[in-house]
């Protein structure tokens with residue numbers, strides 16, 4: 029099968045991969061680049077587990093061909109925090125508020141919420157619920173995720 | 187003062203890795219592994235005439251193709267029937283790959299191994315299976331008529347039939363009691379199929395090095411998977427290890443084992459001498475894992491003028507799908523847990539467990555309880571309505587009273603033990619939930635309604651769990667237990683228990699679960715049992731370690747062990763902080779050495795130790811090292827309870843249901859970590875809301891699952907789950923040292939019952955079937971209005 033050489037700027041680092049045209053971005057990130065923090069829960073665009081930031085915008089990496097984002101910037105959960113082990117305000121808020129259980133949906137939520145709060149630093153309750161309503165979580169009942177989004181907004185305002 | 191962490195809202199220790207993408211879920215492992223894909227049956231019922239794999243052989247990267255014919259003797263047998271029961275007279279299980287006949291859409295027929303999953307699926311697409319299509323059996327009532335058979339040798343499609351009867355105090359049977367009661371009602375209640383649906387599907391990854399097999403599985407029981415693999419692949423147990431890595435949710439479906447893939451993938455890894463991995467995709471999960479909940483119930487109840495139940499008879503049809511690998515646990519739980527917090531004069535329950543050409547049924551969080559609670563709570567509401575009484579008052583009149591514990595329901599529970607409730611306070615709980623929701627002050631307006639439901643949940647079923655605790659010479663505490671974790675926060679709560687018991691800072695404690703290299707004996711995580719079972723086992727193991735530490739420290743400090751305590755990882759004489767010895771040093775002293783590999787070790791060598799020369803360095807009855815292992819094996823289950831109440835609003839035009847308020851009062855005994863318990867309840871309620879209003883498995887008459895994707899199987903998003911208000915009551919269990927009861931399933935159990943109650947109140951229409959969609963509610967309205 030014909031392969032295509034692509035370059036993705038992932039979490040600020042240029043990464044090369046040689047992929048067939050049908051390779052999903054989610055598989056490319058996970059299996060070609062070894063960034064397994066991005067998860068795949070449905071592979072048909074509904075659960076949001078695979079959400080990453082493409083040039084800053086949240087996208088479903090399971091609905092994106094890797095070749096179609098050649099040359100673009102991608103942020104995955106691995107790149108949300110600062111250097112080393114430090115957590116971003118969103119990650120920190122999720123820990124504080126117990127906004128994760130199994131953690132499988134979490135990377136998708138973190139990417140979604142990071143973009144949400146960048147665009148709307150002080151969302152109302154309704155805006156928060158609306159903002160995360162494209163991501164499924166089977167564990168938390170969303171109660172603490174909503175809390176965590178508000179808490180993250182607070183931390184970012186500090 | 188001891189380090190008191192039990193009962194605190196301690197932050198989760200698993201979060202830092204899960205928040206940064208450092209979790210290790212099944213598909214994150216084995217980048218070098220070959221990939222597996224399956225050809226699965228597209229038919230619900232068919233005979234396999236021929237399998238032609240030739241078309242696939244040219245696919246680049248194809249490594250191997252296997253069909254039933256290739257399986258060696260032990261693998262060619264049917265998969266195990268895990269939980270046999272005398273009433274399960276016609277249990278049937280599948281073969282790892284279909285033999286002759288397929289009995290549901292999704293049954294695995296051919297296994298393909300290739301260099302990656304894309305190529306494996308390419309090859310699957312080119313394999314041709316010739317089927318003779320047989321008439322499928324779909325729908326529980328059709329199946330129960332037995333005109334068509336799922337298994338030729340199972341007459342009437344009846345896998346199991348069971349009756350349990352509890353006579354009234356005066357010896358009368360339930361039927362007699364109902365017949366002679368002042369009032370009787372009879373009705374039918376239905377619950378449809380749903381499924382656990384964790385966001386991570388199943389998966390298996392195996393490596394074989396020529397003599398040892400290591401298997402990773404996204405399972406709720408690594409120890410039992412290990413034993414099943416060793417038996418099926420005829421390997422000595424010590425040469426097999428199974429590890430449950432981070433698991434992305436289970437909710438019951440992953441307690442089933444061994445799945446065909448859990449045997450086939452390791453087998454292929456051994457044959458091929460290369461690591462092999464299979465990761466389930468979402469469609470596979472829908473059609474080849476397991477479902478639950480589908481049951482029909484016929485209820486007859488007799489009661490007096492006050493609403494006190496005198497006799498109850500329930501006849502259940504349980505749809506267990508095409509196979510019964512997990513036995514008949516679900517209808518047994520429905521039958522027994524149906525009784526809830528009530529004393530029912532006389533009770534008769536009968537169930538038939540029926541085969542259909544659909545995906546097999548195994549427990550999903552709640553495991554038969556949501557159906558049982560739906561029956562009992564609908565019954566209470568119907569009694570109240572019939573007599574014109576307050577629904578809460580009717581319940582209260584039937585409650586078991588606080589001074590009646592232990593209360594024997596006179597039945598046999600799912601663990602084969604008597605159904606005896608250990609403790610509880612139901613009237614207080616009712617008072618709390620009424621207050622929380624504002625029951626008495628509820629302002630009834632058109633298209634709004636309030637509902638209530640109560641349940642009792644047997645948790646912490648045996649037979650046992652174990653814990654191992656080791657203090658190393660650096661003062662760290664290593665805890666392991668065999669059961670597995672799927673997001674419950676075990677690494678945190680077990681560390682809280684160990685830190686509290688041993689008097690060490692929690693930062694010093696690390697916890698490993700689900701790794702047979704660390705702990706080989708375990709049952710698994712299900713039935714809200716992990717905290718009760720492993721929590722107590724770990725506490726008991728810690729107590730052994732503590733006792734030994736105090737003994738050794740007492741020697742070193744020339745003190746009485748009874749005068750010593752441990753705080754912040756240091757053993758010292760109570761009230762005299764000067765005389766002390768760190769636990770790390772005690773660990774050094776506990777292991778007499780010959781070789782000094784570092785400074786700490788030097789202090790433990792034979793020559794440094796002050797041991798009397800006429801005594802053996804390891805005293806009789808002692809073992810080297812500061813470690814302990816213990817098991818917790820309860821005589822029977824402990825019974826948690828809860829009551830939920832909700833206020834709903836129904837749209838007068840679209841018949842959409844909106845939950846305005848949702849209140850939960852919950853009693854799981856002593857709370858280890860309230861934050862985690864609340865999280866469990868939130869998640870359970872959300873699944874319950876899904877099951878009550880959105881989720882169902884839609885099979886057509888051909889046995890095709892029409893909604894096998896997240897597009898069509900509607901799980902609630904944040905927009906569908908109301909804010910959940912919670913309150914706790916703590917009635918400790920007298921059965922276990924920590925006084926705890928399970929909490930994992932609690933949230934989901936009464937949700938269909940409470941929402942049916944509230945919708946009925948809003949609409950003035952009997953709601954006897956859940957889930958209920960806007961379209962169904964709309965039709966109910968129409969048929970009422972003619």
Ligand code: FES
Pocket residue numbers: 067068069070071072073074075076077078079088089090091
């Ligand atoms: S995996 Fe991409 S949306 Fe579910």
Ligand code: FES
Pocket residue numbers: 127128129130131132133134164165166167168385434435673
């Ligand atoms: S934390 Fe498990 S799916 Fe969200």
